[in-house]
Amino acid sequence: MVEREIQVTNKLGLHARPAAMLVQTASKFKSEIRLKKDDVEANAKSILSVMMLAAEAGSLVTIKAEGEDEQQAVETLTKMFEEKFGEE
């Protein structure tokens, strides 16, 4: 399993649009991918699950992936967070 902690930096947090982008990308991987914020875990392939994390700007999220492409999955998703999903 690969794990990485990342900070949500886009101003509006993980709202509908970035959540949609994240889920679309996560769904391309075979691994099981989960996002963890505080004590809440979300399935990264479910839009509602990701939105329910309610990850606001500044919150810390851990990306966990398990499966054959886990390394690549975590790296790709980390990059999306770092690039703020193309937002401010």
Place this chain on the structure above:
Amino acid sequence: MKKPDKQVCTIYRGTPASPGVVIGKVFLLNRESIEVVQETVPKAEVKNEVSRFKRALHDSKEEVVKIREKVAKRIDPDHAKIFDAQIMIIGDDFINDAVIKRIKRDRNNAEFVYRKVIDRSIKTLSSSKDEYLKERIMDINAVANRLIYNLLGIKRLTLESIDSPVILVARSLSPGDVVHMKKESILAFATDMGGGTSHVALLAKSMGIPAVVGLKNFFDQAQDKQSIVLDGMKGEVVICPDERTLKEYEKRRKHILQKTEELSQLKLLPAETQDGKKIELSANIELPSDTDSALEYGAEGVGLFRTEYLYIARSDFPTEEEQHQAYQEVAEKVHPKSVILRTFDLGGDKFDEHARGVYEANPFLGWRAIRACLDLPEMFKVQLRAMLRASDKKNIKIMFPMISEVGELQKAKAILNEAKDELRAKGVPFDQNVPVGIMVEIPSAALVGDALAKNCDFFSIGTNDLIQYTLAVDRGNEKIAHLYQGFHPAVLKLIKQSIDAAHRNGIWVGLCGEMAADPLATMLLVGLGVDELSTSAMAIPEIKKIIRSMKLEEAKIHAQEVLKLSSVDEIEKFLSEDYVKRFGKDNKSRPV
């Protein structure tokens, strides 16, 4: 709730979603009350129930995809993206698998199980502190309703079928509903739910349909076919069965239309007092694309280009070339009028923590604007070179924000000179004498105005920050927002000192905060001696009209009177009474 037959005029206040004043008859959209009942599915039917659910998913998805295409064609592709989230919610296998599992396990009907699972998500989201996420509940509900209608085989009334002109009143509307509205038949709409930043509001605005949302309990009070007035600017709906009152609103509506017309005729006339004092009336812009509408409203140039929006719009630093193109574009569009480029004012509320690198307890008193730029001279020089390169036609002025004393101004000018030297060495043409000014927005700057005026070519008074720093009030803090008072005598004193210091030293002075757009303040500011006012484009015609109606001499007396008053209440009372005396109550359209 019982609806009384006879009512006096009742005003319901909600949130403005899309501007426009409309009088029309209510069309009550009664469809939200679908009760989903729990049923037990016979064992043999469970498989059918699951496929019924899957079919409804499929149909719902197709419907939303169609709406999405329609929006992309009729409005624009960006707005179409709103529906991506809905399509994904329908396709959310995490939810759908849970529903299917529970249909099988509990042998309950699909609509009941789906509603239950979705409601759990909604509950979690509604406890979020994030307003933006809360508004997504509307998207989820829109999906759930659509799916349940499809499961129950109920034909939804699409709004396309409404064809007499009405004001639509609903508990809530989905973005998909708005897209189906025909402008000829739906004059406006009002909903109990929703906020000003919702997708529904966004779509209404771009389709030009006036709307008020967030009315909370209007739906239960309104009656079908009843005449109401909807004011999308104020965010109000008025129930008015009384003919006479209706007539008055009709008059008001015509008056507003007429006034808009009248103001647009002002476009080509100068902002000049009756005794010949010309005030330069220019616009504040955030991105180059704002320039066209600024000119459309009759702006005489750009008085404040908030260049940090080039950064905010994309969240990393634009290159010198990209910045240059942005500045050049504005300079060319306004030529021969001029544009004031304010160097990056990042920090405060406009720089996220991540980019700032360190946590600041008081960002407004922290590392922002010129302070950050002086610490990052290379980044600063990139911006200054980009500005200088656009100054070739001699219609660019450079302005530094958050200057607190002369030393800072001199440091900033030294870096500007380095940037000039670099361009000279390369033989790049630019305006050698590009005017350099400062924002007067820290009280200390107003207090040392003479020293600053001797070292620059113009002042622009930034009232938003000046008020905040003078009164120690964060206007974003709701609890104390009422203490944020532009007409505080201390603020007026600082404005007067800045203007006097500028004129004593032979430079011109403008004002670019929100006070410049306040009709109550115009005569006072002209009387105090400002040479330029820079406002949001929309406010320009109104302010111009006021300037054209006064004499400089009477404005001066007016200002002297105001300066004699000692409390905020007295000043506000004096200004509004004077305004009503001049323009009548009806005309008063002061932004609230």
